[in-house]
Amino acid sequence: MSADKRNPVLVIGLGRFGSAVGATLERMGHEVLGADMDPQIVQDHADKLTQVVEADCTEMDTLRRLGVKEFPSAIVGIGSDIEASVLAVLALSDLGVPNIWAKATNDRHGRILERTGAHHVVFPEQKMGERVARLVNERLLDFIAFDGQFAIARLKAPEAIVGLPLVTSQCRQKFAVTVIGVKRVDEDFIHAIPDTIILPGDELVVSGRIDKIEGFAALQ
Known part of the structure; x- marks a missing residue:
């Protein structure tokens, strides 16, 4: 039951x-x-x-x-x-x-x-307004904020880390975000590990402070 x-x-x-x-x-x-x-x-x-x-x-x-x-x-x-x-x-x-x-x-x-x-x-209207404002940035595909500072987001993989394993790109050390998982076209979601190589077209699920995520998404 x-x-x-x-x-x-x-x-x-x-x-x-x-x-x-x-x-x-x-x-x-x-x-x-x-x-x-x-x-x-x-x-x-x-x-x-x-x-x-x-x-x-x-x-x-x-x-x-x-x-x-x-x-x-x-x-x-x-x-x-x-x-x-x-x-x-x-x-x-x-x-x-x-x-x-x-x-x-x-x-x-x-x-x-x-x-x-x-x-x-x-505050449903306020929260939706904030969410839409952030999603206007075309690299951010989805966004959930917690306590005003922390968030989990889905975004297009920044060009700066494409072709590299996560252990090499050092996202946590350099950009203060944690890559949780990767979604590829026609493939199931995979949990990220240090050896995961980011490919062109990959979508990432990341966590971190909102300002850090926005900066990470803007990387070229």
């Missing part, structure tokens, strides 16, 4: 963010209770989530009726109505939900959510 089945998740607000999170959680095996105040949105999601209800989740009595204490995690996806977002987080916090995630539209909104009880605050 999937362990995820023992961890139902409440998703409040079924806009683009909330519905995407809810659908992904369903695919992962979670039971998802979606809640929204718009009856049309509730109807549209009736067959997409485990259960969907029309409810005002800024009210503690409503959350109690929904059995919120049975949910170890809740996600507040309300974005445009900041007051409703904050009130929903506050109500969840007062009811003792141990893992509260909330969407924020800006830094001020995020700080308020943290102070009212959100354990995790996400």
Whole structure:
């Protein structure tokens, strides 16, 4: 039996963010209770989530009726109505939900959510904007940032290391990045070892500080 089945998740607000999170959680095996105040949105999601209800989740009595204490995690996806977002987080916090995630539209909104009880605050528009900005650099193919400084990226192999084994190119010593793996056309991903020779057209998966990765990707 999937362990995820023992961890139902409440998703409040079924806009683009909330519905995407809810659908992904369903695919992962979670039971998802979606809640929204718009009856049309509730109807549209009736067959997409485990259960969907029309409810005002800024009210503690409503959350109690929904059995919120049975949910170890809740996600507040309300974005445009900041007051409703904050009130929903506050109500969840007062009811003792141990893992509260909330969407924020800006830094001020995020700080308020943290102070009212959100354990995790996400800025989807900001993060996507940063990611797109970095991917505009055509040598960076994919990019995941952690804690604002560290990242894992997929990029085209810089010409400066093509034809060399990794032990010779010394990426970690010279460029402060670690090559984790290599992907070649029509071949499976391989984990990088010191003897791995980088060929023209190779794509690399690397880790390191964001500024170091960007500098490495720009090498000619």
